[in-house]
Amino acid sequence: MSGALEVPHSRPRIGFWTAVFFVVLAVFLFVTVLRFTRGLGATTNLSDRVPWGLWIGFDILCGVGLASGAFTIMAVVHLFHLRRFEPIVRPAVLTGFLGYLFVVFALLFDLGQPWRIWHALVFWNPHSVMFEVAWCVMLYTMVLTLEFVPLVLERFGFERARRILHGVNTPLVIVGVLLATLHQSSLGSLYLIVPQKLHPLWYSPRLPLLFYVSAIGAGLGMIIVESHLSGRAFGRKLELDLLEPLGRAMVVVLAVFGVLRLQSLARSGALPLALQPTYEGRMFLIEFGLGVVLPIALLAWPRIRNSSTGLVTGAALAVLGFIMHRLDVSVTGLERASGTHYAPTWMEVMVSVGLVASGFAAFALAVRFLPVFPLQGHAPAWPPGAEPPGGKP
Amino acid sequence: MSWGILFDSTRCIGCGACSAACKEQNGLPHRIEKQTTAYTWTVVERRGGANVRRLCMHCLTPTCASVCPVGAMKKTAAGPVVYDSKLCIGCRYCIMACPFEVPKYQWDRPVPVVGKCVMCAPRLAAGQAVACAVVCPTRATVCGERETLVREARERIALAPARYVDHVYGLDEAGGTSVLLLAGVPFAQLGMPGGLPREPLPALTWQVLAQLPDLVTVAAVSLFGVHWITSRRAEVRRSEAPDAPAEPPSGALRDERPGP
Numbered sequence: 001m002s003g004a005l006e007v008p009h010s011r012p013r014i015g016f017w018t019a020v021f022f023v024v025l026a027v028f029l030f031v032t033v034l035r036f037t038r039g040l041g042a043t044t045n046l047s048d049r050v051p052w053g054l055w056i057g058f059d060i061l062c063g064v065g066l067a068s069g070a071f072t073i074m075a076v077v078h079l080f081h082l083r084r085f086e087p088i089v090r091p092a093v094l095t096g097f098l099g100y101l102f103v104v105f106a107l108l109f110d111l112g113q114p115w116r117i118w119h120a121l122v123f124w125n126p127h128s129v130m131f132e133v134a135w136c137v138m139l140y141t142m143v144l145t146l147e148f149v150p151l152v153l154e155r156f157g158f159e160r161a162r163r164i165l166h167g168v169n170t171p172l173v174i175v176g177v178l179l180a181t182l183h184q185s186s187l188g189s190l191y192l193i194v195p196q197k198l199h200p201l202w203y204s205p206r207l208p209l210l211f212y213v214s215a216i217g218a219g220l221g222m223i224i225v226e227s228h229l230s231g232r233a234f235g236r237k238l239e240l241d242l243l244e245p246l247g248r249a250m251v252v253v254l255a256v257f258g259v260l261r262l263q264s265l266a267r268s269g270a271l272p273l274a275l276q277p278t279y280e281g282r283m284f285l286i287e288f289g290l291g292v293v294l295p296i297a298l299l300a301w302p303r304i305r306n307s308s309t310g311l312v313t314g315a316a317l318a319v320l321g322f323i324m325h326r327l328d329v330s331v332t333g334l335e336r337a338s339g340t341h342y343a344p345t346w347m348e349v350m351v352s353v354g355l356v357a358s359g360f361a362a363f364a365l366a367v368r369f370l371p372v373f374p375l376q377g378h379a380p381a382w383p384p385g386a387e388p389p390g391g392k393p
Numbered sequence: 394m395s396w397g398i399l400f401d402s403t404r405c406i407g408c409g410a411c412s413a414a415c416k417e418q419n420g421l422p423h424r425i426e427k428q429t430t431a432y433t434w435t436v437v438e439r440r441g442g443a444n445v446r447r448l449c450m451h452c453l454t455p456t457c458a459s460v461c462p463v464g465a466m467k468k469t470a471a472g473p474v475v476y477d478s479k480l481c482i483g484c485r486y487c488i489m490a491c492p493f494e495v496p497k498y499q500w501d502r503p504v505p506v507v508g509k510c511v512m513c514a515p516r517l518a519a520g521q522a523v524a525c526a527v528v529c530p531t532r533a534t535v536c537g538e539r540e541t542l543v544r545e546a547r548e549r550i551a552l553a554p555a556r557y558v559d560h561v562y563g564l565d566e567a568g569g570t571s572v573l574l575l576a577g578v579p580f581a582q583l584g585m586p587g588g589l590p591r592e593p594l595p596a597l598t599w600q601v602l603a604q605l606p607d608l609v610t611v612a613a614v615s616l617f618g619v620h621w622i623t624s625r626r627a628e629v630r631r632s633e634a635p636d637a638p639a640e641p642p643s644g645a646l647r648d649e650r651p652g653p
Contacts, residue, residue, distance in 0.1 A: 041500030048497045051488035079616055081623035112483020112505045119482050123463040129598050130462035130486050174616045178609055192597045193456060193490050196589060208601055
């Protein structure tokens, strides 16, 4: 594959973003030094009242969820055999792989003693959700690596190794789906143990289920958003007729999430709190209206879903709503109980921004040098005859 | 035998000897702090017109021990919830989850650990009472077997019902604690969390975690089954339509595909 397929006029813009990236990277490295020499207190707004902040709420909880497209698409293509979505597999796996690397790096910043991260593998506490998450994330990162490596092997022509990996594909996909299901839901289970601290608008015995469903929606949304960004930056993207069904799937997933969310609020009697003019009530309305109701309304409309802008807008809103929900669970919902407000320091923000930027840069390099996206112009991925008749939802 | 501590707010004069003795016993820095921190494991606070001690409640089923991914927090048979700083990775889940806001972190250090009252576990093991109880001039803090302390607390309330709120805090808060409190004003006024469930909080996560092995096995079998059925279908379709182009292998090489 020829590496450079840039649209000529986009060159200066890429130059600009490269410059921005290196500035961000420099600040990020500076903050990294501060973080590990001065400690968490000097660099973050974390305290005994707010022991978890932006790095857990955004980097970990959102990072893992936004990378969930990999296991969803893997299951759709390889277990349910909807083969026409095959071209999505690689961008989704790449996102998943980079997403989990991002999460692991972020965790190294957040842990008080990151050099002891291996302790979770040696000193067991099966009663801890965190223990289960640690194991699942580690194993799933390995699965994602094995799913990503074939792209590299293919690029450099290691045909035999690629074939061996291809041979174990099915068990790998199934193990991946199981592991992803376990820890996606367990991120919600982390908060089951604080019913007296988490605001009733966000606490629910169903948190694991809510986190699982919302992750699926966000993972699909990310695939659409990423394909759009990649198309703008490198002229490499997925075809609209491939993404439009994802938009439709998102409507269903978001609707299921919305119903589950409202049901559990009704059950716990917290529904009236949503309409009260409190800080929490407002945050809930913004999160639910902007991130669930509006994207459903947009994406359910065929004309909007079938336009590139409409589809991307709907998907981006859903991703935004997802991020808000996780930050509300991990930060907003706990503020009242802690008796204090939390806002991250610029250094906390810069670590997250730096890691996200590195992820984008890695994605850009991979798209350039690895066979991630199908070449433009090869409209249908496979001859339509090869497609299962039940394949079109 | 399981030890406990009984603190009687009505007897406390707020001298702070307990806090000083604690620092001495546990080798903590001698700076005086108004609230508990990683360097001050117990303080006396003036709240609602009464004195109240802050210290680890040493839950019978501790939330911190349940959430710790590496098992650095442990409930010992002797009563104390102890902390092994050599295991701790610094995830701070214990700080986040503790219903009594007890574990504190060394935020100012590049290599931080958690600090909290460990009920003088080494002293108890040597047959000595906890340091804070030994130095208390008014016997507001006493150390003994938890069962005995529960009886004693009930007797004190029965003997002077006007002096006490009719409640032994810690009897069944969050499943019960080894530290018990008596007070003359409502415990909410003393800043003690109210509305804690009688069941231990770790039950909330365990009822989910305990189901996972069963769920995983069922899901694994189901996913293999789905794969088996759908791939069989694809096979049948291929053999029925020999003219149709073969389905590409899952790891198909995009660039080797024939162009349109």
